[in-house]
Every structure is written in C-alpha cells, then in structure tokens.
Amino acid sequence: MDNLKEPQGEHCHTNDVHARKSHHSDKxxxxxxxxxxxxxxxxxxxxxxxxxxxxxxxxxxQIAAAQSALNSVGRLLLEGHMKSCVVDRIQSGDHEVLDELLVTVNKLMK
Amino acid sequence: MDNLKEPQGEHCHTNDVHARKSHHSDKxxxxxxxxxxxxxxxxxxxxxxxxxxxxxxxxxxQIAAAQSALNSVGRLLLEGHMKSCVVDRIQSGDHEVLDELLVTVNKLMK
Amino acid sequence: MDNLKEPQGEHCHTNDVHARKSHHSDKxxxxxxxxxxxxxxxxxxxxxxxxxxxxxxxxxxQIAAAQSALNSVGRLLLEGHMKSCVVDRIQSGDHEVLDELLVTVNKLMK
Amino acid sequence: MDNLKEPQGEHCHTNDVHARKSHHSDKxxxxxxxxxxxxxxxxxxxxxxxxxxxxxxxxxxQIAAAQSALNSVGRLLLEGHMKSCVVDRIQSGDHEVLDELLVTVNKLMK
Known part of the structure; x- marks a missing residue:
C-alpha cells in the first residue's frame, strides 16, 4: 500500500476535511x-x-465496568490524536485543530 | 411461568444474595x-x-455517543432498581440496600 | 432547642415542601x-x-483538586439524605422522593 | 508594564519548570x-x-450548580492554556507538553 510510504500525519493538514485520515501503528x-x-x-x-x-x-x-473500558479506549485515541494530527496541524500553522479538540474533550468530559 | 404470579420484588429482600432477582416488565x-x-x-x-x-x-x-447511550441505560436501570428492589428492601426494614446503592451510584458518577 | 427532641426526619414527609428540613448530627x-x-x-x-x-x-x-473535594461533600450529603429523608418518606408511603432523588443523582453524575 | 512588551508565551518553553508563567489577557x-x-x-x-x-x-x-460553574472555569483555562503555552511549546519542538496536558485532561474528566 502506498499509504505506508507516506510521512506520518501527512493527511492531517489537508484542507479537505473528508480526506483527513489517521495513521495508527499496527500495534x-x-x-x-x-x-x-x-x-x-x-x-x-x-x-x-x-x-x-x-x-x-x-x-x-457491569455497566460501570463497560463505561470504564470505553473511557480507556477514548483516552488512548485522544493521546494518539494529540501526538500525531494535533501536533502536525499546529506545526503547519493550522490552529483550528485546537477548537475542534476542545469541543471533543468537552464531550468526553461529560 | 410461576414467577409471574409472585408478588413483585419478592426476591429482593431474601438474605441469600445469590437468589436475588430483578423483575423488569416486558416493556x-x-x-x-x-x-x-x-x-x-x-x-x-x-x-x-x-x-x-x-x-x-x-x-x-462516536465514542462519546456510545458513552452517552450507555449512561442512559445505566440511568434507566438505576430508576427501575430504586423503584422496585430499593423500595421493597427498605419497607422490609433492610437498610443495607442503601450502602450497596451508594457504592454503585459512586461508580456510575466516575 | 426543641428541634432536638423531635423524632429524626419528622419534617421530611410533610406535604409542605418549604417546611421540609434536614437534621444532620452536629458531627x-x-x-x-x-x-x-x-x-x-x-x-x-x-x-x-x-x-x-x-x-x-x-x-x-488545583481546579481538579477543588472539584474532587466538592464531589466528596456531595457524596456525604447524598448518603445522609438517603439514610434519613429518603428512608423516612418511603416508609411513610411517599415514593415521589425517588423521582426527586433520581433527578438530583443525574445532575451530580454530569 | 514590561510584561506586555514580551512576545506572548515566551516563558512557556523555558526548561525551568518553576519559571513557567501564563499570560492571560486582562479581559x-x-x-x-x-x-x-x-x-x-x-x-x-x-x-x-x-x-x-x-x-x-x-x-x-446547589452543589451541582457550583460543580458546573467550576467546570466552566476549568474549560476556559484549558482553552487558554492550549491556545498559548501548548501551541508555543509544540512549535518550539517541546512535545512533552502533550503528556502533561493528557494527565491534566484525565484528571478533569474524572
């Protein structure tokens, strides 16, 4: 796959919202x-x-346990997101990513 | 089924923890x-x-949406629980149900 | 004080909402x-x-610490409330207290 | 005031943790x-x-209302922090700020 040769996070700072992709490691x-x-x-x-x-x-x-497990997935994804796309977009001068991130963090904080 | 003939909540105030049952309506x-x-x-x-x-x-x-849906299930169940077993056990003089309920509410509040 | 001679929770199951009082111990x-x-x-x-x-x-x-301290006050009060007024009102046949309690717990769970 | 002449966020990416300062606008x-x-x-x-x-x-x-007001202060501060120090430190190549931010967001999410 060609994607694998691309520099990590390349898709994050496109202006085409629908083309934005995440690149998690296989692990x-x-x-x-x-x-x-x-x-x-x-x-x-x-x-x-x-x-x-x-x-x-x-x-x-059991519901509290499932909620806690789902929270952990949210935290892992948030960490991956911040360390790849958020960093990339800030470094390319696109600060709108922070407004988007704040909206999402507020939803997860509910 | 014989269960359906039993008074609602009968199983809630047994001393045998493992025998305790909930009786949700079919709806x-x-x-x-x-x-x-x-x-x-x-x-x-x-x-x-x-x-x-x-x-x-x-x-x-999408994760925030699933969390919110799971919270709603938790709230519905909590309501059903309070209006059946909690009431039954309090009325039969068993106040330990409140300690149990507080522990569970605290887990759901996390 | 005359209040101290009253049976605990007497005021909880009055029908006059504004007359309802809580009776915490001095401790x-x-x-x-x-x-x-x-x-x-x-x-x-x-x-x-x-x-x-x-x-x-x-x-x-520091804000997270203040939030956590405020949560603890909420939990203590909720426990006191459930073990006095909620029990009293259920035992006097007033089950509306549960709807009130569920609304409040949902606010605290936010 | 001399502070006002300094480039915004100058103090954020010092290596001396204790010297780090925030610069909120007067408003x-x-x-x-x-x-x-x-x-x-x-x-x-x-x-x-x-x-x-x-x-x-x-x-x-009233406790739920105070919690909600304190949450709002937390969100405002988080927004200010992300749009000044976090951006500054990322742009100066200091990605550790993200680990710090994730720890703090997780505390606020509790």
Whole structure:
C-alpha cells in the first residue's frame, strides 16, 4: 500500500476535511480493536443478565465496568490524536485543530 | 411461568444474595435490550472506523455517543432498581440496600 | 432547642415542601462545614494563582483538586439524605422522593 | 508594564519548570476572577444552607450548580492554556507538553 510510504500525519493538514485520515501503528490498532472486542462482549453479557432477571445492582456494576473500558479506549485515541494530527496541524500553522479538540474533550468530559 | 404470579420484588429482600432477582416488565426489558443492541452496533462501527484509519476526532465523537447511550441505560436501570428492589428492601426494614446503592451510584458518577 | 427532641426526619414527609428540613448530627455538620471552608480556601487560592500568572497546568490541577473535594461533600450529603429523608418518606408511603432523588443523582453524575 | 512588551508565551518553553508563567489577557483574568468570586459565594451559601438544616435535596442542587460553574472555569483555562503555552511549546519542538496536558485532561474528566 502506498499509504505506508507516506510521512506520518501527512493527511492531517489537508484542507479537505473528508480526506483527513489517521495513521495508527499496527500495534495501536490491534490494541484498540481487542479492547473494543472485549467491550462488545461486555455489552452482550449485560443483555444476557437483563434477560435472566439478574439483580439490578449486579447489572449496574457491569455497566460501570463497560463505561470504564470505553473511557480507556477514548483516552488512548485522544493521546494518539494529540501526538500525531494535533501536533502536525499546529506545526503547519493550522490552529483550528485546537477548537475542534476542545469541543471533543468537552464531550468526553461529560 | 410461576414467577409471574409472585408478588413483585419478592426476591429482593431474601438474605441469600445469590437468589436475588430483578423483575423488569416486558416493556422495560424490550427497551433495555434494544438500546444495548444499538450500543453493540455502535461499538462494531467504531472498530470499523479504526480499521479504515478514520480521522481520530470523528472516532472520538462516536465514542462519546456510545458513552452517552450507555449512561442512559445505566440511568434507566438505576430508576427501575430504586423503584422496585430499593423500595421493597427498605419497607422490609433492610437498610443495607442503601450502602450497596451508594457504592454503585459512586461508580456510575466516575 | 426543641428541634432536638423531635423524632429524626419528622419534617421530611410533610406535604409542605418549604417546611421540609434536614437534621444532620452536629458531627456531620462540623465535618461538612470544615470541608466547605477548605474548598473556599482552595477557590481563593486559585484566584491568587491566576492573579500571579501561574502556569495554567498548575492552576488546572488545583481546579481538579477543588472539584474532587466538592464531589466528596456531595457524596456525604447524598448518603445522609438517603439514610434519613429518603428512608423516612418511603416508609411513610411517599415514593415521589425517588423521582426527586433520581433527578438530583443525574445532575451530580454530569 | 514590561510584561506586555514580551512576545506572548515566551516563558512557556523555558526548561525551568518553576519559571513557567501564563499570560492571560486582562479581559480573560477579569472573567476568570469574577467567575471564581461567584463560586466562592456559592460555597459560602451552601455552608449557610447546611447550618440552617435546609432540605438536603436543595443543598445537593446547589452543589451541582457550583460543580458546573467550576467546570466552566476549568474549560476556559484549558482553552487558554492550549491556545498559548501548548501551541508555543509544540512549535518550539517541546512535545512533552502533550503528556502533561493528557494527565491534566484525565484528571478533569474524572
């Protein structure tokens, strides 16, 4: 694939919003996907608990666990984003990335 | 099913923790399960976005949306729990349910 | 004081919303007030930091500390509320207290 | 004032951590200080409510309001920080500022 030869983050500072891409390392991708697979399993597990009339407090604890796992994925992605695209776009003089980042951080802080 | 003939919440104030059950109405169960199905779809969608190197900020917005959907499920369950088991156990003189509830609310507040 | 002779929580299940009172023990009141005094000091400290152009990251850390201290006051009050008024009102058959509690917990969960 | 003649953010990328300073505009400073004054008033008000045995649910609502006001100060400061020091330090090649920022954002997200 040609993409792999491109300098990291090249796509981040294009003006074409739809062409913007992220380039996670294979290791990072595998990490994120396996975390999301586990979360998918947790959600399926919660459906099973509700179906079997499991005591609510136990189900609520499983929901808190899935939330915490999803938060971790968000933090990992945020870190990757800041260390690649955000840096690239700031260095190319595009400071709008910070407004975008602040909106997203505020959503995650809710 | 015999369960349906039992007074609602009967199982909540047993002393046998493992025997405790919740009794959601069929309508509530259908609502919770369909919300969880949608969340499962959102998680699968996020995996697809990461796989296709979608711009991180867009992925982070999808994660915030899944978190918000999971919060809603937590709130619905918390409401059902408080209005059935918590009330039942308090009325039968079992106030320990409040310590259990506070621990769970604190986890959900994180 | 006459109040001290009244059965605990007597005021909670009046129908006159404005007459509802909480009855914290003196120990609890002292604890809450001294925590709030400390938080007031933290807020004053943060004003001083901003006035002296202290590096933002240090100020943000002080803000996170004040938020965490305020959360703790909220949790203590929630616990006291649930173990007195909420129990009293449920035992006197007033289940509306749960809707009120859910609205408040949702605000604190934000 | 001599400070006003200095290029904005000059102090941000010194290696001497203790010498790092923020430079808020006078307008921003006034905004932040007046918000913090209001929060100080809210905290004092909450102490008064507890002292007068105000119904807990009302006190909890005042606490949620103070938390929300403190969050807003945090968001304003975070925005100012990102648009001055973070940009300056990234442009001067100091990417450590991102690790510092991520730690702080995670504390604020709690």
């Amino acid at each position: 990072m991708k595998t990490n994120l996907i396996s975390r999301l697979n586990r979360i998918e399993g947790q959600i399926r597990g919660i459906k099973g608990l509700i179906d079997k009339d499991t005591y609510c407090d136990d189900v609520l604890n | 509530m169960k259908t609502n919770l399960i369909s919300r969880l199905n949608r969340i499962e779809g959102q998680i699968r969608g996020i995996k697809g976005l990461i796989d296709k190197d979608t711009y991180c900020d867009d992925v982070l917005n | 609890m009141k002292t604890n809450l007030i001294s925590r709030l005094n400390r938080i007031e000091g933290q807020i004053r400290g943060i004003k001083g930091l901003i006035d002296k152009d202290t590096y933002c990251d240090d100020v943000l850390n | 921003m400073k006034t905004n932040l200080i007046s918000r913090l004054n209001r929060i100080e008033g809210q905290i004092r008000g909450i102490k008064g409510l507890i002292d007068k045995d105000t119904y807990c649910d009302d006190v909890l609502n």
